[in-house]
Amino acid sequence: MTAPSTPPAGDGQAVLLLRLAGPLQSWGDRSAFNRRETRPEPTKSGVLGLLAAAAGHPRDHCLEDLLPLRLGVRVDQPGTLLRDYHTVSDYRGRPLPQAGVSAKGIQKPTSPAKHTHVTTRYYLQDAVFVAAIAGPADLLTTLDQAVTNPAFPLALGRRSCPPTQPLSLGLRTGDLTQALTEEPWQASERAREHYARRLGRERGLSQPVHPARIDRSATVEDPHGDDIAHDVPVSFDPHTRAFTSRRVQHHWLSIPTGFPHTDTTADGPPADDTGHDPFALLGW
Template sequence: MTTPDRTSVLLLRLAGPLQSWGDRSAFNRRETRPEPTKSGVVGLLAAAAGRPRHAALDDLAGLGLGIRIDQPGSILRDYHTVSDYRGQPLLSAAVNAKRQQKPTSPAKHTHITQRFYLQDAVFLAAVEGPEGLITTLEHAVRHPVFPLALGRRSCPPTQPLSLGQRTGSLEDALRAEPWQATPTVRKRWGGQHGNATHIDLPATLEDPAGNEVRDDVPVSFAPGGRTFTTRRTRHTYLQAPTGLTPDPARHQNTGGHDPFALLGW
């Protein structure tokens, strides 16, 4: 049973071959931020809930958001050239009195576009809000009405996407959840660090007193009328459990002098 004043946290594992979290674009260039935007996460939740693009977003935009970077991935640039197979000049965005597109002037026969993606990245998103709304959103993510995407429709998420609800604060939930990196990355890191039990991971948390302002809070997703407002965030590091088994050999006393013994390393 839920109560109106009780809050809950929904954890989402945002992982996939490609992700793209743009907060600005210019004609033929679509960039991505190094971590998910609030507009992207709200868009995913709205799609899961079956909300049309013109639907109100006040309740979703008002949710708290924290992002933990479990695996940063790397940037991929997708470079395209576009031309008319008949050899004719490309059309411009301008139209004439008959609402027909005008040809480019001066004539342009090749158009270059660039799209940027994050490849092999894994993020842990914590969404905090009223328990009733969070419960509804968790069910929606597990049974989405519209296809879900990681910032762009061509970027579907891998499973599991929803890790369920947690009690306590948003930051506590991000600290307690085990590291979500891929098995290959975790195994390689464990070999270098003796399967240490905890790892420090960068995170971005919403904070009214934060020192960074981001213009990525959606007001409307309506076609032709997409609008956004700002929020404040702060950056930090969170120590999270790795889920790895410690290597006893790294802590075994061999009889020699160990300068790190007093530090418990």
Template sequence: MTLPATDEPGRTAPDDRSVLVLRLAGPLQSWGAQGAFNVRDTRPEPTKSGVTGLLAAALGLPRGAPLDELTALRMGVRADVPGTLLRDYHVVSDFRGTPLPQAGVSAKGTQRSTAPAKYTHVTSRYYLQDALFVVALEGRPELLHRLVAAVRAPRFFLALGRRSCPPTQPIVLGIESGRLESVLRDLPWQASDRAKSSYAYKLGRRRGLDGPFRPATVPCSVTLDHADGDDVLQDVPLSFDPHDRAFVGRRVRQEWLRIPTGFSHPDAATEIEAGEDIHDPFELLGR
């Protein structure tokens, strides 16, 4: 997976950097970006703050520790299995029967009771069910090796965005040489064998076949940190201190990649050669 040196301005040559590849999967994930108390949203893929938080927990960093070393890593996210959205309905109340406090706090850090008194509050929390993402982090090899050791023996509990979302194993897929884009393009599809088989049968039915159709490649959406990206995500953490949480934006580029499925005997060299567009929005549904 090694590429020649790049002439892109402001980029370090690939020889000086490696790529750590993580597999983030679990029954539930939630990557909030703009959630309020009563609505905890989730983005359709891991955020930079969520991945940074996972790595900081693995390293055992305190809440107020500097995050510059982690946020400087260039990140790419590939949605191998996007999952489905789940809305979790909550009713909040105080078991003592006292009025709920207000959401805001005073300069002294105290909360007043609601006025008029409110004894129940409805909240909604959103999760991704059965999703699987490949997260690639480009940076200095010594830092990446330190992160691998930390994730395999974490100091604090690791979670996929929220504490109620533990990850499945394995998390670390390894450290690769080369550039972020090439690693995400060459790494085989990480969907389970059952999901691959289901996908092949559904694709076969769409083609009018009596059995499965096993393509050599499959399209996956990818989001990459990119200085010239068209989109801006406000999810780079400056601090996880609960009294001084702050975030800044990052530019990203979103695209689709054809990645190898990993079928031992594919029925077609590539889907593009079979006359299909690389981006079929319905191909990801029901995976």
């Protein structure tokens, strides 16, 4: 399912492809009160944070080398949303502090005393994404090597969400959209076969149908995009965390399924029909 790496383009630009998959992922772009949300797909802050950790950058490291990189994300397997009822207590039995701090920077005690704090956290289960990062070939070559041999543990948005392998799919030539269009479908074997069986049932057949291509949604960073994502990190420093916005464009891409044997003819529409399926993003 993974295409071989190709050498960087002659103009010094390349695209690094990452397969972001794991039992749990959580790509938050905001936290309000006791809720920790997740976006339905990876954020730029999350992907750059993963690359910074792989390269060994501390949290207060300058991000000027990573910020110009452009990001595109393809949803190969959307997964399902998990809600976690989470409680926090002090193991010493002491009352919990509140979020506010005193003039000396010390957290104030809760009043009245509170011993258990309840939070709600959201995760994506069994999701698979392909992230394409475009930029200078020499920088992406270094980052590709760092992802393979990371300096710090890598996570899919949160520390409790480690990625499965393979993480790096290697370097590609061309632009973001081209790289995302040409890379074979990275969904799990179970999800791929489930899709083939469902397609066969829809066509009134008693056997699975293995098409050559499938439509997948993608979000590509584009200065002329018609949507805005507020997920660009200015600093990861815990004391001065800040974010800004970028413009993005949403697409439906017809990508190769990577099935060993594809069906070129079948009753009903052609097996490689790339017409838009409004339920494809739901994995139905």
